[in-house]
Amino acid sequence: MNYEKWVRHFDRNSKNRPEPDWDAPLKLTGRMLKKLTCSIQQFQLGDGGGPAYLIAWNRDRYLSDPAVKRVIDLWFNEEKEHSRLLGGMLRRLGAEEIQSHWSFSLFCGVRRFLGVRFELQALLGTEIVSNVYYKMLRKHGEDAALRGMCDLIISDETGHISFHRSRLADEGGRGKFGARWSALFRLRALAAGTVLWVNHRGALVALGGNDAEFYRWIWRDTDAFINRLRREAFRSEAVRRVEKGVSAGIVGI
Numbered sequence: 133m134n135y136e137k138w139v140r141h142f143d144r145n146s147k148n149r150p151e152p153d154w155d156a157p158l159k160l161t162g163r164m165l166k167k168l169t170c171s172i173q174q175f176q177l178g179d180g181g182g183p184a185y186l187i188a189w190n191r192d193r194y195l196s197d198p199a200v201k202r203v204i205d206l207w208f209n210e211e212k213e214h215s216r217l218l219g220g221m222l223r224r225l226g227a228e229e230i231q232s233h234w235s236f237s238l239f240c241g242v243r244r245f246l247g248v249r250f251e252l253q254a255l256l257g258t259e260i261v262s263n264v265y266y267k268m269l270r271k272h273g274e275d276a277a278l279r280g281m282c283d284l285i286i287s288d289e290t291g292h293i294s295f296h297r298s299r300l301a302d303e304g305g306r307g308k309f310g311a312r313w314s315a316l317f318r319l320r321a322l323a324a325g326t327v328l329w330v331n332h333r334g335a336l337v338a339l340g341g342n343d344a345e346f347y348r349w350i351w352r353d354t355d356a357f358i359n360r361l362r363r364e365a366f367r368s369e370a371v372r373r374v375e376k377g378v379s380a381g382i383v384g385i
């Protein structure tokens with residue numbers, strides 16, 4: 133995998149980040165404000181709050197390659213930035229940050245216990261469904277600061293999802309991501325989406341979203357991820373074959 137490409141991506145992405153207009157007039161009131169506040173509190177903890185790093189028991193082996201560790205550090209730096217932005221939103225809404233939530237504690241416990249491969253897979257699922265959450269907030273939340281914050285986070289999360297796609301494409305040949313793999317991946321994304329929806333439906337519905345929209349978006353983004361992954365895996369394998377052929381030719385000479 134071309135880690136340098138991702139270092140350049142994160143470096144580029146750290147520039148030109150307009151701070152949301154936290155002091156813009158706030159028009160959200162009543163139930164909408166209350167539900168949104170609870171939802172943002174949970175996201176502030178879960179999206180870059182808490183440990184904000186790989187926490188699986190066997191992560192050290194995965195991080196022993198300095199190139200891998202550098203990119204993972206840069207990825208989590210962006211996650212920490214999401215927590216900062218969400219904290220800014222909470223101050224705007226007049227609410228405190230929370231220190232724990234059962235769903236986040238459970239998620240961290242499972243990640244610790246099941247190992248780094250599972251953790252990366254679970255975090256990818258979370259990135260896809262969280263991105264849908266932010267896209268729905270961006271669409272329905274009529275608030276300048278909320279939209280400014282979502283623009284930044286959606287752009288970052290889209291990059292994170294691409295990073296995971298490159299990582300997976302590099303790991304598996306084109307045959308790996310067939311119908312069985314895709315069905316399982318879709319199922320996991322729907323499960324992750326449902327966990328998110330249970331906790332955040334109130335806020336998104338209060339703002340104007342609905343169940344069908346949420347699940348349609350999850351399905352569409354998961355589909356797009358799988359299709360692009362297959363294309364990338366095909367390209368990666370072609371490159372590997374050419375490189376193998378060239379090195380075999382050199383040895384032959």
Ligand SMILES: [Fe+2]
Pocket residue numbers: 179180210211214289
């Ligand atoms: Fe994030």
Ligand SMILES: [Fe+2]
Pocket residue numbers: 211259288289292
């Ligand atoms: Fe992310």
